[in-house]
Amino acid sequence: MLAAQIEDRPDNTTRFFVLGRKLFTPSGEDRTTLLLSVSHTDSSGALFRLLEPLSKYKVNMTRIESRPSHRRKWDYVFFIDIEGHADDTHVAKALAALKRRASLFRVLGSYPRAVQ
Numbered sequence: 029m030l031a032a033q034i035e036d037r038p039d040n041t042t043r044f045f046v047l048g049r050k051l052f053t054p055s056g057e058d059r060t061t062l063l064l065s066v067s068h069t070d071s072s073g074a075l076f077r078l079l080e081p082l083s084k085y086k087v088n089m090t091r092i093e094s095r096p097s098h099r100r101k102w103d104y105v106f107f108i109d110i111e112g113h114a115d116d117t118h119v120a121k122a123l124a125a126l127k128r129r130a131s132l133f134r135v136l137g138s139y140p141r142a143v144q
Contacts, residue, residue, distance in 0.1 A: 058141055059111060059141045060119065065132035070102040093107045097132075105132060
């Protein structure tokens, strides 16, 4: 640790990512981060249809963030955090279904969940 208690607010939580090629094995308390999009994010129900497999396979989504894709107007990509490791059986099934529905599908990583 380079420095401790660097926050300027006591309720602040800062998260850091370590980028690398090493894959983490499932710990039992994991999160997985995804990058997803569909061909026409401006069509009615597009996001619902994309994310439906998460409900089907009982995978909890903990965060979703949209960003413009820069491909065309009103087209977005979604950064999503889900509970579980990509190698967990129910998560793997949900990811396979998401991949079939998505025009862009990337698993950015699975990692042990932060301790609060």
